[in-house]
Amino acid sequence: MTPILQVKNVDAFYGPIQALRNVSLEVNEGEIVSLIGANGAGKSTLLMSIFGQPRVRQGSIHFAGEDITQVASHQIAKRGLAQVPEGRHIFPAMTVEENLLMGTVPVGLAHVDADRDAMFTLFPRLKERCNQRAGTMSGGEQQMLAIARALMGRPRMILLDEPSLGLAPKVIATVFDALKHIAASGKTIFLVEQNANQALALAHRAYVLVNGSVRMQGSGAELLANPEVRQAYLGGH
């Protein structure tokens, strides 16, 4: 099987600082793959590099069989890869409904009504709040909106940067449950998380990033049981 996303031998820098060192990883269609690592390990940099900022200095990135290493970010979105960045980046002055409409930019309006209804089924809270300004919603609601907005662009794959950040355990469970539903509907998910426990429990496979390099990989269950992972990322329990 050809992976839908293939990152090969990638190096990335911020000026003189090397943030990624020879990173290689693969995500197959329909998989949930998590990337875990400590603060500053390079997780966000990897997600941003896939979207071309910063551009990788070495190595290549392929999506759906095409080389996207040098492709512009908006073109990548049109090819069916969507990003839910850290901090959510919803439009705070717009309503929930208007934010969802903005998500259709890569694909146009042909399916907007059906897709919005599907999002309201996935996240009933968004339906209740459809006329509320997004900036006034709770962190969890904003995260749900960010995911729903990305899905309005009908991507084949979504990349999420720390969706659990700052959320209460119950809200994290709601968001991760939605990710399971999204994967079951045929979308591919690549998730970057500091919350190793939840991210490994959700993932089919996972990678551990340490100082910009991939240190370990395996099934979510294998890594959850791995003593080194437990010691470093799961509080040693």
Ligand code: ATP
């Ligand atoms: P966190 O979980 O804290 O977000 P992370 O694993 O996502 O961490 P990155 O944000 O990718 O880590 O950072 C990787 C390294 O690159 C860090 O040493 C960080 O200080 C550095 N870095 C990130 N962004 C920049 C930037 N814009 N300019 C310079 N250095 C940066």
